[in-house]
Amino acid sequence: MDDCIFCKIIKGEIPSTKVYENQYIYAFKDIQPCAPVHVLVVPKKHIESAQKLTDEDTALLGEIFKGINEVARITGVDKSGFRVVTNIGRDAGQSVLHLHFHVLGGRVFGADFG
Ligand code: 5GP
């Protein structure tokens, strides 16, 4: 998608701090971190949100979660624990319409999803 900020980041047209990459996903530090570890895990395929996943994406979803676990290991939160968040649509506050998973760690989170 030409006007998608995350597609541009994946292509290297917008700079980012890479944490991990493979043929399926790109993972980079969030520009406005909410926790000591705040990484965005993004499929290279442009999909608007988790709501738009199809049967064709079943294997990709597995790859995304493998990537999330790899990011947790690289950033050192795999033992302490971490939170994975994906926002869908307006009320959830999704601001970038390219599927992404926030990987948050390095501090204790409350049960309030606020
Ligand atoms: P959402 O609110 O859609 O779930 O999350 C979008 C996230 O992307 C936000 O946490 C925001 O800080 C991050 N973000 C937006 N633009 C950029 C950017 O240009 N670079 C990086 N690294 N993160 C971005």
Ligand code: ZN
């Ligand atoms: Zn995109």
